[in-house]
Amino acid sequence: MRLYINLDHVATVREARKTDEPDPVRAAVLAELGGAQAITVHLREDRRHVKERDVLLLMGTVRTGVNLELALEEGVLSFALEYRPMQATLVPERREEVTTEGGLDLGGTKRQQQVADAVARLRGAGIRTSLFIDPVETTIRVSKDLGADAIELHTGEYANAALFAREEQLQRLRAAASLGREVGLAVHAGHGLTYENVTPVAAIAELEELNIGHSVVSRAIFVGMERAVREMLELVEAARARLGG
Ligand code: PXP
Numbered sequence: 001m002r003l004y005i006n007l008d009h010v011a012t013v014r015e016a017r018k019t020d021e022p023d024p025v026r027a028a029v030l031a032e033l034g035g036a037q038a039i040t041v042h043l044r045e046d047r048r049h050v051k052e053r054d055v056l057l058l059m060g061t062v063r064t065g066v067n068l069e070l071a072l073e074e075g076v077l078s079f080a081l082e083y084r085p086m087q088a089t090l091v092p093e094r095r096e097e098v099t100t101e102g103g104l105d106l107g108g109t110k111r112q113q114q115v116a117d118a119v120a121r122l123r124g125a126g127i128r129t130s131l132f133i134d135p136v137e138t139t140i141r142v143s144k145d146l147g148a149d150a151i152e153l154h155t156g157e158y159a160n161a162a163l164f165a166r167e168e169q170l171q172r173l174r175a176a177a178s179l180g181r182e183v184g185l186a187v188h189a190g191h192g193l194t195y196e197n198v199t200p201v202a203a204i205a206e207l208e209e210l211n212i213g214h215s216v217v218s219r220a221i222f223v224g225m226e227r228a229v230r231e232m233l234e235l236v237e238a239a240r241a242r243l244g245g
Helices: 008-017 024-033 052-061 074-083 109-124 137-145 156-160 163-182 198-202 214-223 225-243
Strands: 002-006 038-042 066-070 087-090 128-133 150-154 186-190 207-212
Touching (some): 002 214, 008 024, 087 109, 128 137, 156 163, 163 198, 198 207, 198 225, 207 214, 214 225
Parallel strands (some): 186 207
């Protein structure tokens, strides 16, 4: 399983002062030293944290790769097509949201055509393309039909569930991961994962990639980025070792 670290919130702190620190590029170097297997950033339409400059410098600096999260917006899409990150993850975006709420809406022919076009353009440029979706059967099947390489299952409902309801959410994620594999998609997961709740998700055999941001950046404030990533990686690797692979 690959652990990708989302560094948006390093840029969020920088933008709180509209200055040049902390720099997500420096954070990425330390995250890689801690074992991050790629760096994820979300270039939002409003550029509220990560900017083009960050993505370009990250792409020229990291030794692993950059997973660029982007909405279906022509400006950001053209940017991705021009600079070609290792992976693109299509996400929904609403200006007033604090973070990505819910997965991509793949309902309706017009919407599906838009997503299929974006996937085809990204894949045509040699970019591995993933769709951030809720763990719902029809959405998984549609993702396959739209030509994606991978899906990223939204783990927010699991992360927000009360303890007594967690097992039910885990079951949804397990079923979704297994269906994703069955239809021939690579299956990733992320959103709201923390040091406290990551283990059962990391233990889902069909998952091959986790995207974790806020919790790691938060811990990095106290223990440093390299150690924060290493500690998360240790939890993920321990869960996988218990699986026997
Ligand atoms: N995956 C996707 C598609 C996201 O949009 C985000 C948040 O930017 C994450 C994973 C990471 O979520 P968190 O910051 O809660 O770990």
